[in-house]
Amino acid sequence: MTDTYPFARLVLLVAAAGLLALLSNRLTERIRIPAPLLVLVAAAVAVKAIPDLHHPPEQLVERLVTVALICILFDGGLHLGWLKFRAAAAPIVTVGVLGTFLTTAAAAAFVHWAFGLSWFLALLVATAIAPTDPAVVFSVLGRREVTGRSGTILEGESGANDPVGIALMASLIAAGGLSAGAFGQIAGQFVLQMGVGAAVGIVGGRALLWFMRAVPLPSEGLYPLRTFACALILFGAATLAHGSGFLAVFIAGILLGDERAPYKREIERFHSALASLGEIVAFVVLGLAVDLAVLTRANVLIPGLVTGLVLALVIRPVFVGLCLIPARLAGNERNFVLFAGLKGAVPILLGSFILAAHVPDAERLYGIVVVVVVLSVLLQGSLVPAVARLLRLPMREVEPEPWAIGVRLRNEPEGVHRFTVTPGAPADGHRIDELHALPEDAWISLVVRADRLLPVRGSSLLQAGDEVLVLADPDLHDVLAATFGNPVSSA
Known part of the structure; x- marks a missing residue:
């Protein structure tokens, strides 16, 4: 029992730090600085100011951040x-x-020409700072969500370029x-x-979907845990087969995203919470690994600041802009995608790979990467809401929905379709009895507007943003989508 009180003290400190990290999201809404940066800086300052705190081992940092990224x-x-x-x-992959x-x-x-690093070391730094983290962007936007293809491209780009950057760094080292x-x-x-990771993701995602549907479990609380365990298995299997485990889990997630399965909503909520926790853990651990004394050295701070500015203002707009030409985005959407290429946990993780590989001047290279990330999140991140308003980017308010209404069924329902009425769709601005393109055997059973249930009558007027639940033959999905607009996953 001699360890009881020290352990209780440790639990208290860790829980309090975790709670403060969660509450930092409320502070983010006011000061427009992403919560991950606050967590990173707080951890870096704490390890410097508190004598009992020490920099964690490099291997522990890599393993914790790897699980968080999964x-x-x-x-x-x-x-x-x-x-x-x-x-x-096409634009996501490009x-x-x-x-x-x-x-x-x-x-x-x-970096090579400006600061005299050898080509190999310059390439290591560049590989580390190339991946983006749009999750930081959405954290700054708070309850506003980017609509249209620009938001999808930002999300997809992050999921695609993280495995690409990690695979490239591993190959270079x-x-x-x-x-x-x-x-x-x-x-x-x-x-x-890339090939093995994609193959494992596709096959594993399909196998996981079958597993979720075909094998029942004794308790609903076990379903999310099973999905999490399977995601870890896919990562391990792909990695042992010399593939990208990160790409495998990302692709598997995509394939499961729109599919129906038992307790799918519970599974999605669990993984959303787990991802938020993973982000906090990643930035805390990475912050503890940062040495503030190294960051303030002139040969670290100046190259980091200059490289971060050139990357954000010149390199990304030019080269990613070229890749976006075939996508034919509207000017404001394209400019927002180019501006919102913020850095996050993956560049710092890749920087820790450089440290673990013990390449020449590794500590300086790692410091440069950290400075680039901090500058990107602090400068670009704080400006994201203003830039979105300036560009008049199409956005929608996403209010919390703490209350839910639903019906549990023993067997999978057939012919249940959920849609969000999109602006300009045939249903937008029309009464239900005026929807002549709606098949006769389709029944609108539920309409939700601004977090309120509406009575469903023939005279009910539908508006853009309404969520509509339709009972109809499964084969009529495309016809219904043409009438209402975007389908909502997990109907």
């Missing part, structure tokens, strides 16, 4: 879903893969340098990781 990417895939991904698949390579190459050239043979090795390793 949670974040799987939840990101669930939230994105196949329907949204398919609508913007920006997420080609855009990452172009950004890496341009940033490496700048394994090669140990740059040469004609090394380039071939790097390319081969990268293609292998």
Whole structure:
């Protein structure tokens, strides 16, 4: 029992720190600085100010952040879903893969020529700072959600370029340098990781969907835990097969996003909470690993600040802008995507890979990466709401919905369709009895507007933003979608 009080003290401190991290999101709504940055800075200051706190081992940092990223990417895939991904698949893949390579190459050239780093070290730094984290963007926007393809592209880009950046960094470190043979090795390793990761994600996602539907469990609380365990299995299987485990879990999440399965809502809520916790854990652990004394050195601070500005104001607008040309986005949407390429946990994780590899001047390189991330989140992050307003970006208010109404059924319901009425759709601004394109055997059973249930009558007037529940033959989904607009997952 001698350890009881020290352990209780540790539990108290960890719980209090976690609660403060959660409440930091409320502060974010007022000061427009993303909560992850507040957590990162607080952890870095704490490890410097509190004598009993120490920098965690590099291996522990990598493992904790890796598990956190599995949670974040799987939840990101669930939230994105196949329907949204398919609508913007070409720009997501182009920006997420080609855009990452172009950004890496341009940033490496700048760091090499501007600060005299060798090509290999410059490429390591550039690879670390190339991936983006739009989750930080959405954190700053608070209860406002970006509508249209720009929001989907930002979400998809993050999910795609994180595995790309991690795979590229692993290939570079394994090669140990740059040469004609090394380039071939790097390319081969990268293609292998992407190919195997995609294959495991597709096969594993389909297998997981079958598993969720076919194998019942004794308690509803076990269903989310099973999905989480399976996501970890997919990551491990893909990694052991020399593939990208991160890509595998992201793709599996996408394939599950729009599918129906027992306790799907509970599963989605669980993974959303797990992803939020993962983000907090990742930034706390990464903050504890940061040495503030290193960040204030001139050969770290100046290259980090300059590189961050050039990356945000020149490199991303030019090279990612080129990748977005075929997407034919509206000017305001394209400009917002180019501006909102914020950095997050993955660049710092990749920086820790550099530390663990013990490359020359690794501590300085890691410091430069951290400075770039802090500048991106602080400067760009704080300006995101103002830029969104300036560009008149199409957005919608997302209010909390703490109350729910639903009916539990023993068997999977057939022919249940959920839609959100989109602006300009045939149903927008029309009464229910005026929807002549609606099949005769389709029955509108529920309409929700501004968090309120509306009585369903023939004279009920539908408006953009209304959520509509329709009972109809499953084969009529496309016809109904043409009448109402966007389907809502997990009907």
